[in-house]
Amino acid sequence: xxxxxxxxxxxxxxxxxxxxxxxxxxxxxxxxxxxxxxxxxxxxxxxxxxxxxxxxxxxxxxxxxxxxxxxxxxxxxxxxxxxxxxxxxxxxxxxxxxxxxxxxxxxxxxxxxxxxxxxxxxxxxxxxxxxxxxxxxxxxxxxxxxxxxxxxxxxxxxxxxxxxxxxxxxxxxxxxxxxxxxxxxxxxxxxxxxxxxxxxxxxxxxxxxxxxxxxxxxxxxxxxxxxxxxxxxxxxxxxxxxxxxxxxxxxxxxxxxxxxxxxxxxxxxxxxxxxxxxxxxxxxxxxxxxxxxxxxxxxxxxxxxxxxxxxxxxxxxxxxxxxxxxxxxxxxxxxxxxxxxxxxxxxxxxxxxxxxxxxxxxxxxxxxxx
Ligand SMILES: *Cc1c(COP(=O)(O)O)cnc(C)c1O
Numbered sequence: 001x002x003x004x005x006x007x008x009x010x011x012x013x014x015x016x017x018x019x020x021x022x023x024x025x026x027x028x029x030x031x032x033x034x035x036x037x038x039x040x041x042x043x044x045x046x047x048x049x050x051x052x053x054x055x056x057x058x059x060x061x062x063x064x065x066x067x068x069x070x071x072x073x074x075x076x077x078x079x080x081x082x083x084x085x086x087x088x089x090x091x092x093x094x095x096x097x098x099x100x101x102x103x104x105x106x107x108x109x110x111x112x113x114x115x116x117x118x119x120x121x122x123x124x125x126x127x128x129x130x131x132x133x134x135x136x137x138x139x140x141x142x143x144x145x146x147x148x149x150x151x152x153x154x155x156x157x158x159x160x161x162x163x164x165x166x167x168x169x170x171x172x173x174x175x176x177x178x179x180x181x182x183x184x185x186x187x188x189x190x191x192x193x194x195x196x197x198x199x200x201x202x203x204x205x206x207x208x209x210x211x212x213x214x215x216x217x218x219x220x221x222x223x224x225x226x227x228x229x230x231x232x233x234x235x236x237x238x239x240x241x242x243x244x245x246x247x248x249x250x251x252x253x254x255x256x257x258x259x260x261x262x263x264x265x266x267x268x269x270x271x272x273x274x275x276x277x278x279x280x281x282x283x284x285x286x287x288x289x290x291x292x293x294x295x296x297x298x299x300x301x302x303x304x305x306x307x308x309x310x311x312x313x314x315x316x317x318x319x320x321x322x323x324x325x326x327x328x329x330x331x332x333x334x335x336x337x338x339x340x341x342x343x344x345x346x347x348x349x350x351x352x353x354x355x356x357x358x359x360x361x362x363x364x365x366x367x368x369x370x
Contacts, residue, residue: 007360009313010283011353012184013248015240023236032232035212039235046242051163052170053197055204058235059211062159062181062194064228066092068210069155069177069196070127071223072203077124080152082112083321083332084340085131089157090320093129101125102321102331105340109133109275110347113339114142118150120331127153132161132171133316135187135280136272140166140174147175155179158197162188163249165279172197182238187252187283188245190234251354252282255361259285259350262365268294269368284315285352288343298346301368308367310351317344 023039032038040058048056059065070079070092079093083102093100103120106113112130128147130138138156147154154175158164162180164171172178182193196207206223209216214225230238263269270288274280291297296304298314305312319340321332334341350364 003309006309006311007351007356007364008311009315009349009351010185011355012189013241013244013354015237015244019240020237023240024233027232027236034229034231036208036229037232037235039232039239040230043230043235043238043242046239047195050242050245051172051197052165053172055198055201057196057198057204057207057211058230058238059194059196059228060230060234061192061228062157062179062183063088063092064211064226065179065181065194065196066129066155066157067095068207068226068228069179070096070098071210071226072196072198072206073127073153073155073176075127075153075155077126078122079127079129080112080117080120080125081129082131082133082340083319083337084110084133084316084343085157085320086159086316087320087323088159089129089131090326094325099124100326100329100331102326102329102337102340104337105133105343106139107339107343109136109272110340110343111136111138112143114139114146117143117146121146121150121152125150125152127155129155129157131157131159132164134272134284134286135160135162135164135282136275137161137164137166137171137174137278140171144174153177159183159186159194160283161281162186162283163245163279163281167277168279173199177203182234187248187281188241190230190238190241193230193234193238248354249281252352255352255356255358256282256285258358258361259352259365262362263287263368266294266369268292282352285350286315286347287350288346289348290346298348302348305364305367308363310364310367312351313349314344314347315349317347319344 159181211228214223
């Protein structure tokens, strides 16, 4: 049960209702509810500009984005991916009949470790699906080098990477495709929603066919597509969210800085600083709890916060490789994924969202300090 007085790991940022009602009136007026309507077109254009990308296709959600992205590039066989993510990353492979091959993460930002990717490549490997976990960019140049050497595609799960830039360049412009999620729990939400970023008009056209049953014209179906379209309610809401997103990000940045300041002296608690040259969105505030140095385990901290009505989340625990569907895979063995296993056992995401007050943040910190 959601209780109003509780503090959860996140809370959706909502734009002013009166402003949304104006958009609703227009939808009621023009009676276009979906299928590339006027708000869909406008949101797509404004979002591409905001994110600094040339081609973007809006979708009903991020999971359909990942599933569709694999279809867009005709990926098959085996795909190398990370176990330290939300289950949808690997599920998208399963839904395409692709065998996931888990590779360990690096210990600094918990993204796929490029140095371990090469050893997992087989003649069946056709792509790499890394995740920019917590919005910290993967080692994009190194991954591209490997992909180029072995003739592999890269599809980034960029669900956490809204607005992230490396030295001014949008992280979404790396790899072949990047998939965003606008789920209610993300930095930027459209209730549910998502998008695929690509780099040329032909690919965008193929995505647009695939998300609409494969229709290329009134009577032409070019592929076994799916229904993954974003509707006008979501699109109009997205246009409105774009007006406020910089405000949301600025508030979260201030909260993240306050956490860093407050937590920095505590033995056994580690947190992540921004990687050099990176601008990001602060969708999460993960800390790692070293039980030996801190004196309590991660789970004890998690339970203790709950007693104070503060609900952190153990993202990402358990690892995807531990779920029944995947744990039988040879690459799912704990011995193959030592860094991911250790991280999953120590990590706790503390509440961060634009409406979190500094007082509540201080309360959370004081519980961690006591
Ligand atoms: C949220 C999330 C998804 C799924 O996106 P939906 O829009 O909820 O379908 C996929 N991958 C990661 C890493 C996520 O955090």
